[in-house]
Amino acid sequence: MKNLIFLALCILLSTSSYSQADARYSKTLKTMFEVSGAEETFKVSITQMIELYKQQYTGVSVKVWNELEKEFLKTSIDDLVDMLAPVYSKHMTESDLEEIIRFYRSPVGAKFSQKTPLITRESMLVGQKWGEKVGEDLTKILSKKGY
Numbered sequence: 001m002k003n004l005i006f007l008a009l010c011i012l013l014s015t016s017s018y019s020q021a022d023a024r025y026s027k028t029l030k031t032m033f034e035v036s037g038a039e040e041t042f043k044v045s046i047t048q049m050i051e052l053y054k055q056q057y058t059g060v061s062v063k064v065w066n067e068l069e070k071e072f073l074k075t076s077i078d079d080l081v082d083m084l085a086p087v088y089s090k091h092m093t094e095s096d097l098e099e100i101i102r103f104y105r106s107p108v109g110a111k112f113s114q115k116t117p118l119i120t121r122e123s124m125l126v127g128q129k130w131g132e133k134v135g136e137d138l139t140k141i142l143s144k145k146g147y
Contacts, residue, residue: 026085028097030078035104037113039077046072 033039050069054060088097103109 022085025089025094025097026081028094028101029085029088030081032097032101032104033077033081035101035109035113037116041117042077042080043073046076 030039033042047069050065050072054065092100104113
């Protein structure tokens, strides 16, 4: 009986410490998203989704949409962090996240965070042109080969 109680206590304590470590990791991950600018990107995504739904549900009042957007902006980020924590924890330790946070809090990291949306937008245009060029080149080569 003592062994059974001891085993149950060990399981309970290990589950509790895992849960605390898990919560700590999620908090660190959320901080990383905040300082890196990723959280703002997630918020933009939510706002864009709301706009799409507004087009589908035209009978919903502006007040309801504003309330929904406010609620989703508040809670969806936490939900996303909780969903992403297991993915990140497979590849990045909490210490890794803390180093990334330190980088983003440095002057160059803050600049990188601020400029990333602009870089991404411009890179997408370049990537689109590159993709078109690759497609054209492939078409020419296949045509020369008789396809």
